[in-house]
Amino acid sequence: MCHHCVIDSVKDRMLSRRDFFKGGAVAGAAAAASLAAPAPLFAQKAMPTKAEDLTHELFEAFPTFFNEQQLFKKALFNYAEHKFNINEWRFNEHTGTHLDAPLHFSADGKSVAEIPVADLVCPLAIIDIRQKAADNADAQVTPDDITAWTDANGDLPEGACVAMLSGWGAHLETGKFRNVGEDGKTMHFPGFHIEAAQMLMEAPSVKGIAVDTLSLDHGPSPDFAVHYAWLPSGRWGLECVANLESLPASGATLVVGAPKLRGGTGGPSRVIAMV
Amino acid sequence: MCHHCVIDSVKDRMLSRRDFFKGGAVAGAAAAASLAAPAPLFAQKAMPTKAEDLTHELFEAFPTFFNEQQLFKKALFNYAEHKFNINEWRFNEHTGTHLDAPLHFSADGKSVAEIPVADLVCPLAIIDIRQKAADNADAQVTPDDITAWTDANGDLPEGACVAMLSGWGAHLETGKFRNVGEDGKTMHFPGFHIEAAQMLMEAPSVKGIAVDTLSLDHGPSPDFAVHYAWLPSGRWGLECVANLESLPASGATLVVGAPKLRGGTGGPSRVIAMV
Numbered sequence: 428m429c430h431h432c433v434i435d436s437v438k439d440r441m442l443s444r445r446d447f448f449k450g451g452a453v454a455g456a457a458a459a460a461s462l463a464a465p466a467p468l469f470a471q472k473a474m475p476t477k478a479e480d481l482t483h484e485l486f487e488a489f490p491t492f493f494n495e496q497q498l499f500k501k502a503l504f505n506y507a508e509h510k511f512n513i514n515e516w517r518f519n520e521h522t523g524t525h526l527d528a529p530l531h532f533s534a535d536g537k538s539v540a541e542i543p544v545a546d547l548v549c550p551l552a553i554i555d556i557r558q559k560a561a562d563n564a565d566a567q568v569t570p571d572d573i574t575a576w577t578d579a580n581g582d583l584p585e586g587a588c589v590a591m592l593s594g595w596g597a598h599l600e601t602g603k604f605r606n607v608g609e610d611g612k613t614m615h616f617p618g619f620h621i622e623a624a625q626m627l628m629e630a631p632s633v634k635g636i637a638v639d640t641l642s643l644d645h646g647p648s649p650d651f652a653v654h655y656a657w658l659p660s661g662r663w664g665l666e667c668v669a670n671l672e673s674l675p676a677s678g679a680t681l682v683v684g685a686p687k688l689r690g691g692t693g694g695p696s697r698v699i700a701m702v
Numbered sequence: 703m704c705h706h707c708v709i710d711s712v713k714d715r716m717l718s719r720r721d722f723f724k725g726g727a728v729a730g731a732a733a734a735a736s737l738a739a740p741a742p743l744f745a746q747k748a749m750p751t752k753a754e755d756l757t758h759e760l761f762e763a764f765p766t767f768f769n770e771q772q773l774f775k776k777a778l779f780n781y782a783e784h785k786f787n788i789n790e791w792r793f794n795e796h797t798g799t800h801l802d803a804p805l806h807f808s809a810d811g812k813s814v815a816e817i818p819v820a821d822l823v824c825p826l827a828i829i830d831i832r833q834k835a836a837d838n839a840d841a842q843v844t845p846d847d848i849t850a851w852t853d854a855n856g857d858l859p860e861g862a863c864v865a866m867l868s869g870w871g872a873h874l875e876t877g878k879f880r881n882v883g884e885d886g887k888t889m890h891f892p893g894f895h896i897e898a899a900q901m902l903m904e905a906p907s908v909k910g911i912a913v914d915t916l917s918l919d920h921g922p923s924p925d926f927a928v929h930y931a932w933l934p935s936g937r938w939g940l941e942c943v944a945n946l947e948s949l950p951a952s953g954a955t956l957v958v959g960a961p962k963l964r965g966g967t968g969g970p971s972r973v974i975a976m977v
Contacts, residue, residue, distance in 0.1 A: 468976065469749050476743055480819035486964040500965065503794065506809045511929075512967045513806070517792040519778065524962075531788070534781045544755035544974060654786075684959015684972035687799070689761040690775065692787045697959035697972065699819060701743065 470550030470584040471678045475701035479679070482698050483599060483669045485523040490604045492641050497522040523695045524667045526685040527643065531692040532651065533659035539691040542663060546634050547683040550584035551700055552576060553592050553676050560593040560617045564606055567620035567645050573627070580677040588681050589627055590637035592671040593617035606646060618645030621652040628660055635683075637665035665698060674700055745825030745859040746953045750976035754954070757973050758874060758944045760798040765879045767916050772797040798970045799942045801960040802918065806967040807926065808934040814966040817938060821909050822958040825859035826975055827851060828867050828951050835868040835892045839881055842895035842920050848902070855952040863956050864902055865912035867946040868892035881921060893920030896927040903935055912940035940973060949975055
């Protein structure tokens, strides 16, 4: 599918799902006029007492979308010889637990260095689809899942990041993380449905979405529909997030330690949650 | 100076300055038995309302200790041709606003990936030596500066990072950041005095030190005395920290978004303070 076909297809599907968005279920949907609208730094009422690491360790064989090695380490100085250690690393920006900046899927969107720091600290809403993902590796976060979350937890907090917990982090060091099907190429892992992304885009304050898999779009996506809708809107995404199962569905605060690479389309990030 | 001479010299100076440490001025000095002792996540009493970015943007010409380029960017995919953008970066771990892990100056200290996440979130104490640094580029944070801080602000908070604010961040894109002297090689910028580092090491809960210059040791240091004392003790350092002047001397909470590189001796970090 060519780029323009992809965009048209995505737009059509967005419009067709407008009726799914009820308007009242996302805090600030009516009030917030732009992404830059200030939101409280912390959603929780009590001072956080614990930091949880949502970051996978980065190693050279970290699984990748394209199934080619994307991280390379080289020792420059070693203690035995030089009395100090220094390494050089080479990496594709989209490796490990990492951020997708708007520039990743747009001609002139914000680079990772241009995302305001206030947008890297936000309340975290976790949508648990582990049960359906266990039954179906191609499961997606749908508008119904978002509605189920707000039914159980109240409005999405202003300026939130909405994360998918599919349980896929447990498969990181096995073939099931990429989960290539019988055709030898199509991957099968969970992601966001374009209609869920569109629903969240109608809540202007939502800053980011996060997944514990290799892509915001689910494995068999033919068109990166979520990438092409979400990122050019000025929002960010997080992929290969770890350890979401250690957190409550609502109430944690996310800090995205994204690298401040000039012109970067994203990058390996230290992602920490406070609870 | 050979490695063993350096270590012996550092040890001698540590012992000679023990009388500078009064014991009572650092919270938890007596009680905390190890670096792993739990400390409150936030020092401030009120919920933080603002995030300050303490990270310089990373660009290929970012000044370096060795005065050789340490960061390289290469486009792998571009929007015009591929409908998405991805870059590859190559970097020396000790580039930009970055963390020094214990492994940087020890044979077998903790790598950057092995630092517990709880040690990357801590109260921030800022020692302002801008006035003396303006008069003397070789100025150092001394035990007297630490005592002046505790006299003004009370005990150092449990588990703190102690940061030097020398004002050097303003020189980042000028020759004054490295500030090479008339001999054509010796650099002149502020850093920690070994006796201040030793004083802080006697407060077992202090997790890190930070500087707004290229090195924990001041420019003319012949022996990396602070590096060789501080890092092998299991603590971390931050170099080239930005924007400390925007923060209060006491009361901010630091989040160090260090890259979780397996076997890494440190790395470019997203450093964010909450106030």
